[in-house]
Amino acid sequence: MPDPTRPILSVSGLETRFHTRKGSVHAVNGVSFSLAPGELLGVVGESGSGKSVTMMSLLRLLPTPPADIMAGRVDFEGQDLLSLTEDDLRKLRGSKIGFVFQDPMTSLNPVFTVGHQIMEPLREHLKLDKRAAQKRAQELLELVGIPDAERRLRDYPHQFSGGMRQRVMIAIALACDPKVLIADEPTTALDVTIQAQILELMKDLRQRLGMAVIWITHDLGVIAGIADRVLVMYGGQVVEQAPVKDLFRTPKHPYTRALLSTVPRINGGRAHRLEVIAGQPPILKSAPVACSFRDRCPSATALCAGTNPPLTDHGKGHFVACLNAEMADV
Amino acid sequence: MSDLSPKPLVQVRDLKMHFPIFSGLLRRRSGAVKAVDGVSFDVFEGETLGLVGESGCGKSTCGRAVLRLYDITSGSIAIDGEDIAKSSQSDLRSKRSLMQMVFQDPMASLNPRMTVEAIIREPLDEHTRLSSAEKREKVLELMDAVGLNRAFSGRYPHAFSGGQRQRIGIARALALNPKFIVCDEPIAALDVSIQAQVVNLLEDLQDQFGLTFLFISHDLSMVRHIADRVAVMYLGRIVEIAPADQLYAAPRHPYTRALLSALPEPDPSLENTRERIILKGDVPSPANPPKGCNFCTRCPDVMAICRDQEPPEVDIAPGHRTACHLYSS
Numbered sequence: 001m002p003d004p005t006r007p008i009l010s011v012s013g014l015e016t017r018f019h020t021r022k023g024s025v026h027a028v029n030g031v032s033f034s035l036a037p038g039e040l041l042g043v044v045g046e047s048g049s050g051k052s053v054t055m056m057s058l059l060r061l062l063p064t065p066p067a068d069i070m071a072g073r074v075d076f077e078g079q080d081l082l083s084l085t086e087d088d089l090r091k092l093r094g095s096k097i098g099f100v101f102q103d104p105m106t107s108l109n110p111v112f113t114v115g116h117q118i119m120e121p122l123r124e125h126l127k128l129d130k131r132a133a134q135k136r137a138q139e140l141l142e143l144v145g146i147p148d149a150e151r152r153l154r155d156y157p158h159q160f161s162g163g164m165r166q167r168v169m170i171a172i173a174l175a176c177d178p179k180v181l182i183a184d185e186p187t188t189a190l191d192v193t194i195q196a197q198i199l200e201l202m203k204d205l206r207q208r209l210g211m212a213v214i215w216i217t218h219d220l221g222v223i224a225g226i227a228d229r230v231l232v233m234y235g236g237q238v239v240e241q242a243p244v245k246d247l248f249r250t251p252k253h254p255y256t257r258a259l260l261s262t263v264p265r266i267n268g269g270r271a272h273r274l275e276v277i278a279g280q281p282p283i284l285k286s287a288p289v290a291c292s293f294r295d296r297c298p299s300a301t302a303l304c305a306g307t308n309p310p311l312t313d314h315g316k317g318h319f320v321a322c323l324n325a326e327m328a329d330v
Numbered sequence: 331m332s333d334l335s336p337k338p339l340v341q342v343r344d345l346k347m348h349f350p351i352f353s354g355l356l357r358r359r360s361g362a363v364k365a366v367d368g369v370s371f372d373v374f375e376g377e378t379l380g381l382v383g384e385s386g387c388g389k390s391t392c393g394r395a396v397l398r399l400y401d402i403t404s405g406s407i408a409i410d411g412e413d414i415a416k417s418s419q420s421d422l423r424s425k426r427s428l429m430q431m432v433f434q435d436p437m438a439s440l441n442p443r444m445t446v447e448a449i450i451r452e453p454l455d456e457h458t459r460l461s462s463a464e465k466r467e468k469v470l471e472l473m474d475a476v477g478l479n480r481a482f483s484g485r486y487p488h489a490f491s492g493g494q495r496q497r498i499g500i501a502r503a504l505a506l507n508p509k510f511i512v513c514d515e516p517i518a519a520l521d522v523s524i525q526a527q528v529v530n531l532l533e534d535l536q537d538q539f540g541l542t543f544l545f546i547s548h549d550l551s552m553v554r555h556i557a558d559r560v561a562v563m564y565l566g567r568i569v570e571i572a573p574a575d576q577l578y579a580a581p582r583h584p585y586t587r588a589l590l591s592a593l594p595e596p597d598p599s600l601e602n603t604r605e606r607i608i609l610k611g612d613v614p615s616p617a618n619p620p621k622g623c624n625f626c627t628r629c630p631d632v633m634a635i636c637r638d639q640e641p642p643e644v645d646i647a648p649g650h651r652t653a654c655h656l657y658s659s
Contacts, residue, residue, distance in 0.1 A: 046521050147611075161612050162385070191384035191548060193609045196592035200608055218522055221551075221594025245598050262526045263596045264555040273533070274526035274555060280491060 007034035007075075008212050009058075009180055014072035016050075016057045016236075019065055026284040027053045029236040031072075032311075035180065040206060040213045042227030042244065044220060044259070048281045050236035051216045052102075055182050059093055076180070095125035098173030102185040104165035108157040114141075114168050115153030121175045140171040144201060163194035170198070174205065182214045187222060199226055220263055224248055229317070232256045235282050235292030238311060242318040252320040254297045291323070299324050338372035339510055339542050340396065345369045345405035347388075347395045351617060363617045365391040367566035368405075370643075373510070378536065378543040380557030380574065382550055382589075386613055388566040390434070393512045393546045397429050398422050409510060427457050427506035434515040436495035440487040446473070446498055447483040453505040472501040475538070476531060493524035497531065504535065512544045517552060525549075529556055550593055554578050559649070562586045565624040566616055568643075572650035583652045584631045623655065631656060 016028035028050045035041050043051045056062045058074050058081060074081040076097070081089065093099070101107035109117060118137040122128045128136065134153070141149035144167040157165055166186060173181055183202075187195040203226060206213060217223060223230055223244065230247045232240040232255065240253040251257045261275040279296040291297070294304040303323050311321045346369075348362035365388040373379045383389045395402050398414055406415045409429055414422060430453075433439035440449055450469045454460060460468065470480050476497040487495055496516055503511050513532065517525040529552060535541060547553050553560055554574055561571040562585065570583040581587045588607040595604055609628045614620055620627050626636040635655050643653045 046523060163612060192550065192592040193384060193588060194612070195594075196606060196608055199594075200606075219594060220522075221596040224596050224598045225594050248596070248598050259523070260596065262523050264526075264551040265596075274530055276526045276530060277523040 006037075008037045008077075010034035010073075010075045011054075011058065012073050012075075014054065014057060014074070015070040016053055016062070017068050017070055019068055023285055026287055027067075027236050028057060029284065029288055031233075031236070031238055033231055033238060033241065035212050035214060037179070037212055038206065038210045040202075040215060040226055040228050042223035042230040043214060043216045043233060044218060044223055044230060045233035046218060046259075046281050048283070049233045051233050052184050053236075054233070055099075055184060055214060055216060058182070059097060059099065060089060061093075061099070091125065094121040094173075094178075095176040096179050098176075098178035098181045100166075100169050100173045100181065100183040100186045102188060104162060104169050105157070107169060108165060110157055113154050113156055114160070118153070118168070118172050118175055121172065125176050136175070137171075140175055141168070143174070143205070144168075144171045145197070146171075163190050163197065166190060166194075166198060167201075170201070174209070177209060178211060180212050180214070182216075184216045185218070186215070188217065188219070195222070202226060220260060232259070235284060235288060237288065237292065237321065238319075239293065239321045240319065241311065243316070246316065246318050250318075252314060252318065252325045253293075253322045254299055254324075255293050258296075258298075291321075336374035336377070339375045339410055340373040340544070341406075341408040342372070342396055343370045343406045345392065345395060345407065346403040347391050347400055348403045361617055363615075364566050364619060365616055366395055367616075367619070369563075369566070369568050371561055371568060371571060373542055373544055375509075375542055376536075376540055377558040378545050378556055380553035380560040381544060381546045381563060382548060382553050382560060383563035384548065384589075384613055386616070387563045388616065389546050389548075389563050390514050392563065393431070393514050393544055396544065397431055397512055399431075427453075428508055429510045429512070430503035430506065430508040432496070432499050432503050432511060432513045432516045435519055436492060436499050437487065437519075439499055440495060442487055445484050445486055446478070446490075449487070449498060450501045450505055453502060457506055468505070469501075472504055475504065475535065476501045491524075492520050493527055496520065496528050500528075500531065500535070504539065507539070508541070510542045510544070512546070514546045515548070516545075517549065518547065525552065532556065550590065562589065565613060565619055567624055567653065569625065569654065570650075570652040572647075572652075576647070576650055582646060582650070582657065583625075583654045584629050584656070585625050586652075588628075588630070623653075 012032040014028055014031045018025045018027055031054050045051050057069050069082060072082060115137050118140055119133040122133040122136055137153055138149045141152060146152055146164060146167055160168060187198050215227060227244045229243050231238050232253065234255050240256045251260055258277045262277060264274060277296055282292050288308045290306060291304040291309050294300040301324065309321045309323045311319045314320055345366055347366040348364050350359050351361045351363060353360040369392055381389045394400055396407055402415060406413055414425065447469050450472055451465050454465045454468060473480055473483060478494065478497050517528050520528060533556065536543060545553065545556055557574045560574050560577045561568045564585050570586045581590050588609045591605060591607045607630060611628055614627055622638045623636040623641050626632050633655060641653045641655045642658055643651050644657050645651050646657050
């Protein structure tokens, strides 16, 4: 494994806006984080918190317009991904950085065979000939645990079940041995038993291939099981960042605590009522000047409306963006 | 359940729902998808029965068949003492006020061209003889009950968020004061924090109106919270049914055990100590289920007898029934 202290991917000050007829929506507001080689970084938050938009922005996968990346740097192997030309970026996408999309039905092309779609990045990026690509595609399908791989290469996406399609997506993303894999809710559409299979597969692949993974989800249970470090996003900002055990043991941001308490437990006593986070996540029409969680926050004070709390270091890799984090800790 | 001898509001016996497959040039019937294949259960008055299973196991079909949204293949369904298994659709229409349904996708189950008021009023138009002023009053009461602002009665479904749309669907189901509501994955399309709001609402309404729920979901942790008893379905059959606490504390059927162990634990320190049972492969096709036990292709404890004979349902504890050869001798 390469030097583990030097991040393979680092993002700083990323800002993405969507320009619509009703004005612009500030979807990502100054997101910074880094990813170490071989690390699994979990990203959690409600829908609309900017998780997917952040990751799509890294590879400039969002259609422009309406999306517009206003500011920020994304360093990957000494290059700034945001200033690369479209051609150079194409060479990275799918080869050095893989992407697994949320919905395996809509992100596979229904009119091409699965084999064709796995071979596409191999032939495009690695310049393999047809026979070599076919052999590699078969290996990949076997790697992700699809039985009878040779025959299945000739099948179309609709002939696969949901779990199998998601494996195909993972196989495509892994085709060129990426350094970084970005997985956007890869198990959300799947059943728990299939999800458990995919999670095992990811753990196994990470050990064998040593790639770094960014795993986007809203399921905290999944994160607890596989992540090394977690980013919690809210209103297009990172509100808390911590190693997974610290985050679950001592969550410091009120939003993280609220998220954790809404999850019903599978053991121990049953709560009489489920905890809820009242209200809705905000739609930001302008850059945040105050804490965007303050309207739903149980420990909000007058100060919270005055400043947008910066992400501050609480020691041991634990960062929190909350003015009352210390107080609420007691 | 407060009474000592709760009486079943819904009794389902050996319910089968097979969908024919037609193929070939003449569209001859060549087989059947056995979506629900011999399911029996009771739902007691005032309780919530959770029905869980993976997608494709037939849980939604089962819920719809119980309300006779399909013409069932065979079996009997009694609701409040009346057998509705063979009732004609026009007879059923008069009984619809007793039994209602909340659908999975709140966007697809609300007419986008009707206002909220019209949507909630529709069952009243159909089944009651109230004056329009009375109907309007009732609609507004229902909106209060499910936590929707009265001022929004003239809006259309697209103007609402997912959680609010589900509330509209619930208000519509409540309009005729039903006794029995089938909730088909009412929270699957919602965000985690909104899921909790809707589940709390359903529980409040149950207390307030004395409702009986059949709660269909694939979310085992949410079912544990809301249900009094839980039935686990696999490939068209109920493999285990038990009081919720008992089922989660001591699952007996190998499928239930695997399903529960596959649940992610939201606590990393516990997560690593848990023993995972990872099932191999996918659910077989319900058009061509395996011989013997339906689960024999994926079962970690499979025995020779499982591939040959269908396991009978046996009671292993009071109210705890399972269909597995491990317990049948």
